[in-house]
Amino acid sequence: MLEIKNLHAKIVEENLPILKGVNLTIKAGETHAIMGPNGSGKSTLSKVLAGDPAYEITAGEIILDGKPIQEESETDRALMGLFMAFQYPVEVPGVNNGSFLRMAYNAQRKFREEEEVDPLEFQTVLEKKLNLVGMDESFLDRDLNFGFSGGEKKRNEILQMAVLDPKVAILDETDSGLDVDALKSVGEVVSALKRPDNAFLVITHYQRLLNYIVPDVVHAMVDGRIVQTGDKSLALTLDEHGYETVGTAS
Amino acid sequence: MIKTNLSFRPSGITETDLGFELAPGTVVNDPLWLLHKLDNTASVNSEPIQIVIGEGASLTMGTRIDRTGTEDSDISIVYDVKLAKGASVHWTSIQSGSTYSVNELITVTQLADSRLDRVAIVGDVKDYQSTIRVALDGEGAHSNIQGLGLLKDKQELDLTITIDHNVPNCTSNQLAKNILADCSKTTFTGLVSVARDAQKTNTEQLNRNLLLSDQARAISQPQLLIDADDVLCAHGSTTGALEESQLFYLMSRGLSREDATSVMVVGFAEEVVEGIPNESVKAVAKAEMTAQLALVLEGF
Ligand SMILES: Nc1ncnc2c1ncn2[C@@H]1O[C@H](COP(=O)(O)OP(=O)(O)OP(=O)(O)O)[C@@H](O)[C@H]1O
Ligand SMILES: [Mg+2]
Numbered sequence: 001m002l003e004i005k006n007l008h009a010k011i012v013e014e015n016l017p018i019l020k021g022v023n024l025t026i027k028a029g030e031t032h033a034i035m036g037p038n039g040s041g042k043s044t045l046s047k048v049l050a051g052d053p054a055y056e057i058t059a060g061e062i063i064l065d066g067k068p069i070q071e072e073s074e075t076d077r078a079l080m081g082l083f084m085a086f087q088y089p090v091e092v093p094g095v096n097n098g099s100f101l102r103m104a105y106n107a108q109r110k111f112r113e114e115e116e117v118d119p120l121e122f123q124t125v126l127e128k129k130l131n132l133v134g135m136d137e138s139f140l141d142r143d144l145n146f147g148f149s150g151g152e153k154k155r156n157e158i159l160q161m162a163v164l165d166p167k168v169a170i171l172d173e174t175d176s177g178l179d180v181d182a183l184k185s186v187g188e189v190v191s192a193l194k195r196p197d198n199a200f201l202v203i204t205h206y207q208r209l210l211n212y213i214v215p216d217v218v219h220a221m222v223d224g225r226i227v228q229t230g231d232k233s234l235a236l237t238l239d240e241h242g243y244e245t246v247g248t249a250s
Numbered sequence: 251m252i253k254t255n256l257s258f259r260p261s262g263i264t265e266t267d268l269g270f271e272l273a274p275g276t277v278v279n280d281p282l283w284l285l286h287k288l289d290n291t292a293s294v295n296s297e298p299i300q301i302v303i304g305e306g307a308s309l310t311m312g313t314r315i316d317r318t319g320t321e322d323s324d325i326s327i328v329y330d331v332k333l334a335k336g337a338s339v340h341w342t343s344i345q346s347g348s349t350y351s352v353n354e355l356i357t358v359t360q361l362a363d364s365r366l367d368r369v370a371i372v373g374d375v376k377d378y379q380s381t382i383r384v385a386l387d388g389e390g391a392h393s394n395i396q397g398l399g400l401l402k403d404k405q406e407l408d409l410t411i412t413i414d415h416n417v418p419n420c421t422s423n424q425l426a427k428n429i430l431a432d433c434s435k436t437t438f439t440g441l442v443s444v445a446r447d448a449q450k451t452n453t454e455q456l457n458r459n460l461l462l463s464d465q466a467r468a469i470s471q472p473q474l475l476i477d478a479d480d481v482l483c484a485h486g487s488t489t490g491a492l493e494e495s496q497l498f499y500l501m502s503r504g505l506s507r508e509d510a511t512s513v514m515v516v517g518f519a520e521e522v523v524e525g526i527p528n529e530s531v532k533a534v535a536k537a538e539m540t541a542q543l544a545l546v547l548e549g550f
Contacts, residue, residue, distance in 0.1 A: 050502045053494070078504035090499035094517020103513070104503040111504070143517075160503060 001028040001199040002049075002168045007060035009048045017058070018044040020224035026168070026217075029196040033210055034203045035238045036221030042203045043087050045221070046172045050084040051077045065167055078104075079111040081167030085157035085174050087203075091145045097156070098140030101126070105163055129162040132192055134185045150177035158189050165193060170201045175209035187212025207239035220246045254299060257283035262307070268297055274304035274334070281310045281342075281531045286327065288317040298328040303337035303364075310528045314344045315352070322376075323350040330357050333364035335388060342531045343370040344538050351377040362388030366395070369526050371535055372407055373400035373542030379408040386413065386420040396425040398522040400542040401434035401466075410439040415448040418478075424455040427522055429515060430466035431546045438468075442483070443475040451478060455485040460492065460518050462546070512547060519543060 002025070009019040018041045026032050036042050048055045049062060051074030062070045069077050092100075105125070106116040117125065130137060135155050145153050154174050161169050169190075175183055190200060190213045202213055210218075210232060218234040219226045220243060228234065228246045238246070256265075262276030272278065288294060303309055315325065333339060345352065352375060358366055372378050384393045399407040413422045428436045438457045459468035470487040492514055500510035523539050526532040 052498055052502075054498075073507075074498060074501040075504060075506050078502055084502060086499070090493075090495050092496045092499065092514065092517070094520060095500070095513050096517075100500070100503075100513065103505060103509065107504040107506070107509070164503065 001030070001065060001197075002026040002201070003061070003063040004045075004049075005061040005063070007045075007048070007062065008058045009044065009055045010058055011044075012054055012056050018055075018224050019048060021060070022221075022224070022226055024219065024226060026199045026201060028199055029194075030216045031190075031194070031200040031202065031213060032217045032219065033213075033215035033232075033235060034201065034219045034221050034226075035205065035235060037243050040221045041224040042221055043172055044224075046084050046087070046170050046203065049077075049170060050074060050082060075107075078164075079108060081198075082170075083161050083164055083166035083168070084170040085154075085161055085172060087172040087176075089145050089148075089153040089157050091143075091147070093143050093146045095144045096140075097142050097144045098126075100144050101140070101160065101163055104160065108164060126163065129159060132162055132189055133159045134182075135159055151179060151182055154178055154186075155182060158186055162189050162193065165198075167198050168201065169193075169198070170203070172203045173205065174202075175204050175206060183209060184212055207235045210235050222246060255285045255287055257281075257285065266300065269300035269302075269330075271302040272304055272307045272309055272337075274306055276304065276307040276309075278307075278309045279528070281312050281528055284311065284313045286313070286315045288315060288323075288325065294323070295326045296328055298330045301329065301331045301339075303331075303333050303339055305334040306336040307334070308338045310340045310531065312342045312344065312531055312534065315347065315350075317347055317350060320349055324353070325350050326353045326355075328355045331359070331366075333358065333360045333366060333391075335361045336363045337361075338365040339367070340527060340531075341366070341368045342526055342528075342535055343368065344535060345370070345372045345378065346374045346538065346542060349376065351375075352379065354378075354380045356380070356382045358382070358384045358393070360384065360386050360388060360391040360393060363390040364388065365391070366393045367525075367527075368395045369522060369535065370397040371400075371523070371538055371542070372397065373538065374402070374545055375405055375407070377406045379410075381410045381412075383412045384414065384422070386415050386422065387417060389417050389419045391417075391420045393420075393422045395423070396522050396525060397427070398519055398539065399426075399428035399430075399436055400519070400539070400546050401428065401436065402431040402546050402548075403434060404432070405434045407434075407436045409437070410441070412441040413443070413453065415442070415444040415451045415453065415478075417445070418447060418449045418451070420448070421452040423453070424457075425522065426457045427519065428459045428468060429462065429519060429543070429546055430459060430468060431462040433463070433465045435467045436469070437471070438487075439471045439473070440485070441473045441475070442485075444478050444481050444483075446477040448478050449480040452482040453484075457487040458518075459489040460515065461489065462491070462515075508547075512543075515543060515547065516540075
């Protein structure tokens, strides 16, 4: 579903390499987790996958559902079914949350050559998703993430994910800032969306989230590379012992 | 010659040689449009249009220049507005027309507890100079002046607002927002002066400019002359391009760059129009804003 081959990327402005050869293959139906110390490049990987123009890919390949996407725009990657829940969701004052959701939903439909939905039809789609995420309707009337609390922003990311129903969803530290109930509901949303033909990549510092979203594979990322890969027990080890003991890159 | 047509004749209104008066206590909620009809003449100087709002009267008013000609011209237009005690005016001004330069001078005198709310939308004008002078002469008066400039090519907008807080307990608010494409240019000069005994003055001023091109320029010159000591005064000014991080966020959800830009630009502009309380005036202003924004975003 998602194949990352020898991915190298740098920050354009600083000319600073961050990703130094990431290899990762996520098959359809799988859930992977990435753990790793602060600054190891987890968010960079997420943003590079999503096509953030602040980064430049200097080598390697990203293959989504069989198609190389590293040359595609951020828009097209999203339309092709990639979704990244931001570690720090961006506030966009002046842009209405509900209308934005509908625009994004319709952009996807248009891309798939389906008919766009009007606000009324969208309301029906949305109600189910709001219930699933456990978010109050009143958030739709507000400006996109503007003045949302940390946890509310994370929930809004999950709502977007639920509405857009991507092929590959990357959750970058969605658990940080969430209370236990919210954590549980993120787990429920992921279970509800999970299908044999999609995949999830969950980035976290804590094993806690992985009780709700059980990963098939866990990776440890250090200094821009995946240095160890294992099953869900690796998450426990990393959570307890940190990254001192993980194998250096081979 | 400039000819001002009233869209209808509300009861309580008296047309005078130079404008009109609204009798005390009259409430006009249906918007009264003042259309300044112009033919193809080269340049026009209007006599001051005098508007007197009687005690406790209230008026919803829209103004716009309606010019049929296509030749270059200079238009000078002067308003002289007097608000009696407790009077209020909601004034929406819509201006567009790329063939002429406008020089507008507005003087407003406000007595106690009167209220002025003015929203101006200026788009696709060659060269527009607007000077607004408000004298707050009675306690409890409130003046709220908002403007939205939508400019492209080599268009220029020059807005000068002067508010004199001459007595205590008045409030004033200025909001000037501009969106500038191509080589357009705007200058905002906001002057607030607070007289020595005008205590408990509360005044706010904000100028925000969104630059859609490297060649566009925005100059912001706030000036505060405050002689009283018990005064609340906030002012701010921001000028910048669209935030890349915001664009990326919107695009990462599948919006094209054009759509992402457009929703952000509309979001920036809408604040000004949303403040118009009368629905029918708001609809006209919104349509104008949308049309002008489309022009500004053309080729962006
Ligand atoms: N715009 C930037 N300018 C300079 N350095 C940057 C920039 N963006 C990222 N970095 C650096 O890149 C490195 C990787 O950052 P990244 O955000 O990917 O880490 P992370 O693994 O997500 O960390 P965390 O667990 O704290 O979220 C860090 O050292 C960070 O300081
Ligand atoms: Mg991170």
